[in-house]
Amino acid sequence: MIKIISLLVGLVVIAFIAWWFFGKRSVQTGEAVVDADKQSIDIKVKGGYLPEQVVLKKGIPATLNFKRLDSSSCLDHVIFPKFGINQKLPQGEVEKVEIDTSKPGEYDWECSMNMFHGKVIVK
Amino acid sequence: MNVTKRFWISLILSLPLLVEMLVRPFTGWMLPGGDWTMLILTSMIMVISARPFVSSAWSAFEQHHANMDTLVALGTLTAYLYSIYAMFINKPVFFESAAFVITFVLLGQVLEEKMRSNASGAMSKLLTLGAKSALVKRGAEFIELPIEQVVSGDLIQVRPGEKIPVDGQVVSGQSSIDESMVTGESIPVKKQVGDSVIGATINQTGSIVIKAQKVGSDTMLAQIIEIVQKAQNSHAPIQNLTDKVSDIFVPAVLIIALVTFLVWFVFLGKSVATALIYAVSVLVIACPCALGLATPTALMVGTGLGAKHGILIKNGEILEAANKLDTIVFDKTGTITAGKPQVTEVVGDRHVLQLAASLEQLSEHPLAPAVLAAAKAAQVKLLPVNHFRALEGQGISGQVDAQAVFVGTLKQDLGLVVAPALTEKVKVLQKEAKTVVLVAINHTAIGLIAIQDTPKKEAQKAIKELKQQGLKTIMLTGDNQAVAGAIANQVGIDQVIAGVLPIDKAAAIAKLQQTDRVAFVGDGINDAPALSQADVGIAMGSGTDVAIEAGGIVLIKNNLKDVGRALKLSQKTFNRIKLNLFWAFIYNVLGIPVAAGVFSGIGLVLSPELAGLAMAFSSLSVVSSSVLLGRSKI
Numbered sequence: 001m002i003k004i005i006s007l008l009v010g011l012v013v014i015a016f017i018a019w020w021f022f023g024k025r026s027v028q029t030g031e032a033v034v035d036a037d038k039q040s041i042d043i044k045v046k047g048g049y050l051p052e053q054v055v056l057k058k059g060i061p062a063t064l065n066f067k068r069l070d071s072s073s074c075l076d077h078v079i080f081p082k083f084g085i086n087q088k089l090p091q092g093e094v095e096k097v098e099i100d101t102s103k104p105g106e107y108d109w110e111c112s113m114n115m116f117h118g119k120v121i122v123k
Numbered sequence: 124m125n126v127t128k129r130f131w132i133s134l135i136l137s138l139p140l141l142v143e144m145l146v147r148p149f150t151g152w153m154l155p156g157g158d159w160t161m162l163i164l165t166s167m168i169m170v171i172s173a174r175p176f177v178s179s180a181w182s183a184f185e186q187h188h189a190n191m192d193t194l195v196a197l198g199t200l201t202a203y204l205y206s207i208y209a210m211f212i213n214k215p216v217f218f219e220s221a222a223f224v225i226t227f228v229l230l231g232q233v234l235e236e237k238m239r240s241n242a243s244g245a246m247s248k249l250l251t252l253g254a255k256s257a258l259v260k261r262g263a264e265f266i267e268l269p270i271e272q273v274v275s276g277d278l279i280q281v282r283p284g285e286k287i288p289v290d291g292q293v294v295s296g297q298s299s300i301d302e303s304m305v306t307g308e309s310i311p312v313k314k315q316v317g318d319s320v321i322g323a324t325i326n327q328t329g330s331i332v333i334k335a336q337k338v339g340s341d342t343m344l345a346q347i348i349e350i351v352q353k354a355q356n357s358h359a360p361i362q363n364l365t366d367k368v369s370d371i372f373v374p375a376v377l378i379i380a381l382v383t384f385l386v387w388f389v390f391l392g393k394s395v396a397t398a399l400i401y402a403v404s405v406l407v408i409a410c411p412c413a414l415g416l417a418t419p420t421a422l423m424v425g426t427g428l429g430a431k432h433g434i435l436i437k438n439g440e441i442l443e444a445a446n447k448l449d450t451i452v453f454d455k456t457g458t459i460t461a462g463k464p465q466v467t468e469v470v471g472d473r474h475v476l477q478l479a480a481s482l483e484q485l486s487e488h489p490l491a492p493a494v495l496a497a498a499k500a501a502q503v504k505l506l507p508v509n510h511f512r513a514l515e516g517q518g519i520s521g522q523v524d525a526q527a528v529f530v531g532t533l534k535q536d537l538g539l540v541v542a543p544a545l546t547e548k549v550k551v552l553q554k555e556a557k558t559v560v561l562v563a564i565n566h567t568a569i570g571l572i573a574i575q576d577t578p579k580k581e582a583q584k585a586i587k588e589l590k591q592q593g594l595k596t597i598m599l600t601g602d603n604q605a606v607a608g609a610i611a612n613q614v615g616i617d618q619v620i621a622g623v624l625p626i627d628k629a630a631a632i633a634k635l636q637q638t639d640r641v642a643f644v645g646d647g648i649n650d651a652p653a654l655s656q657a658d659v660g661i662a663m664g665s666g667t668d669v670a671i672e673a674g675g676i677v678l679i680k681n682n683l684k685d686v687g688r689a690l691k692l693s694q695k696t697f698n699r700i701k702l703n704l705f706w707a708f709i710y711n712v713l714g715i716p717v718a719a720g721v722f723s724g725i726g727l728v729l730s731p732e733l734a735g736l737a738m739a740f741s742s743l744s745v746v747s748s749s750v751l752l753g754r755s756k757i
């Protein structure tokens with residue numbers, strides 16, 4: 001009896017894992033605040049990036065303020081391959097990352113082990 | 124609390140557990156207090172060292188993400204919580220598994236962090252290279268100013284032993300300069316008035332004054348740093364697979380661990396404890412960090428190593444493409460040849476060179492510097508010239524010591540008297556693709572000067588090495604077939620495509636690309652389209668900004684041998700990436716089934732703590748293999 005219950009519970013958990021991690025979900029998008037020819041947005045680094053997608057206006061110097069509240073070593077650097085940025089994120093501190101907004105496009109960022117991702121959209 | 128502290132705490136707390144585990148089988152000795160002591164020690168480890176894993180895992184879970192912390196947290200929590208339950212129903216506990224896994228994982232992270240900062244060390248060194256201040260002329264004197272205040276056009280004094288603060292040109296004095304930090308070339312370079320100097324290089328012997336040309340982010344050092352930083356953080360196409368895998372990897376492992384438990388417990392009828400140990404082992408061994416670190420660390424070390432030797436590889440894509448080349452195409456002037464015509468032969472007596480040089484010093488013809496340089500080398504005195512005239516398309520004439528002197532081409536209609544032996548000699552020299560200049564006094568030829576743009580001295584050896592690597596070599600030039608063919612013969616190039624206009628070079632490359640994967644080596648502004656068109660564009664020399672922009676590989680030294688070295692470095696780095704990926708994959712492909720107990724029939728099983736140790740070593744071995752790449756010779 002206990003085995004049958006275990007099996008059923010196990011199968012339910014497997015279904016839950018598949019649904020929770022692989023299911024479609026909407027991406028949190030944030031828009032930068034423009035203030036006197038500058039734009040900036042705060043990004044919380046905790047179990048991923050919040051927001052995960054950032055929209056910036058073209059041509060206005062932009063700053064992303066990363067704040068890491070997570071001790072995971074995966075998240076200790078943020079990397080923008082296209083910009084050549086590899087910024088250390090000390091835990092609990094706000095780290096400013098300057099983004100070149102001269103060209104419109106989509107620029108991915110990732111953690112140092114390439115497991116968490118985010119995206120900057122310049123338009 | 125940082126990783127290192129967490130590691131030491133958990134190591135100290137788990138030592139008693141380790142001692143008991145090692146001693147008990149032989150003596151039956153147990154920790155005083157038995158299971159209770161174990162519970163207390165492990166609980167402390169869980170609270171102090173393991174809690175960050177759990178909280179990271181939880182916040183990732185809330186975001187629908189899973190990562191290595193998820194695996195470590197779930198694995199150790201399962202072992203810990205089950206052991207508490209087992210303790211109260213008087214069954215065997217495995218607290219030590221939870222404790223050891225945490226200790227080993229943290230050990231791996233501590234070492235890995237060290238290695239990673241090692242791998243990126245070359246870069247931070249570059250960043251500190253620039254000078255902080257400069258002696259700048261303000262008014263009548265040179266005063267010390269912070270480097271940020273230097274603007275283009277400033278005159279800057281550099282004393283012996285000091286760093287050149289910015290890119291510029293020598294306006295007075297002479298010195299020898301150690302440029303090794305930028306070019307990788309260890310021999311100091313002589314500089315005199317008119318020569319360019321590079322910021323961050325070290326002035327060695329003399330005091331010089333330079334005029335600043337490029338400052339701030341325009342300097343060569345700043346550009347190099349930017350290129351290297353981009354390269355080190357770029358992606359290689361070979362990584363695409365792991366990028367895709369990493370998204371689904373951890374959740375998939377969770378499912379595999381659950382299935383493992385269910386199979387052992389429900390279908391094979393083992394105890395809950397045994398089934399749990401297998402499941403926990405799966406969770407712990409399956410950490411994907413080795414996979415995630417395999418490519419970036421090797422790229423970081425490989426591109427950093429190149430930069431140290433004056434070889435800039437722009438990104439992982441180029442690096443990968445450089446491994447699949449069939450054909451390498453060279454621009455001729457300035458790439459294969461020195462780009463500076465030189466006198467190769469003088470036929471006739473000393474007077475020939477003396478007269479020619481005396482006239483040529485008044486000429487603006489491109490070949491004039493070659494004749495003047497030869498005269499200087501031979502230490503002949505230049506004579507005064509009267510009635511100098513440049514004869515369009517023919518040569519130059521003038522009066523020296525009341526004699527009419529002509530220096531120019533051999534043409535029938537000029538009415539010169541030329542001895543048959545000289546005419547023969549002209550033909551021979553022209554066959555060797557040399558430009559021949561005739562020197563005549565009073566309409567009678569007295570001698571010849573042969574001029575040629577000679578191949579660089581390392582060209583032949585460099586081409587030979589490339590051919591040994593199995594590459595087909597081609598020379599692409601706007602010159603005529605005879606000149607180009609002669610140079611190609613001298614250096615051993617397989618094929619010549621001559622008479623190609625600069626604007627058609629890219630098209631010529633595209634045509635070759637229909638059948639081959641092509642690299643193009645060039646230096647000038649008009650090479651930029653060809654550099655971009657080729658699968659791998661290799662820009663030679665410090666060259667122009669345009670060439671540096673267009674080239675996928677930039678060779679700072681103007682040395683042809685670096686072409687082969689750049690390709691070799693790409694190969695080494697790419698092979699290391701492949702090796703890293705192979706081990707990372709193999710490790711998970713084999714490690715997971717072993718941990719799941721698939722091979723328990725033949726006695727091959729992993730305890731959770733061994734799985735933890737193995738997982739720590741997998742990422743460590745990948746990172747250290749990348750660091751070792753930095754020690755290899757190129």
Ligand SMILES: [Cu+2]
Binds near residue numbers: 191411412738
């Ligand atoms: Cu890991």
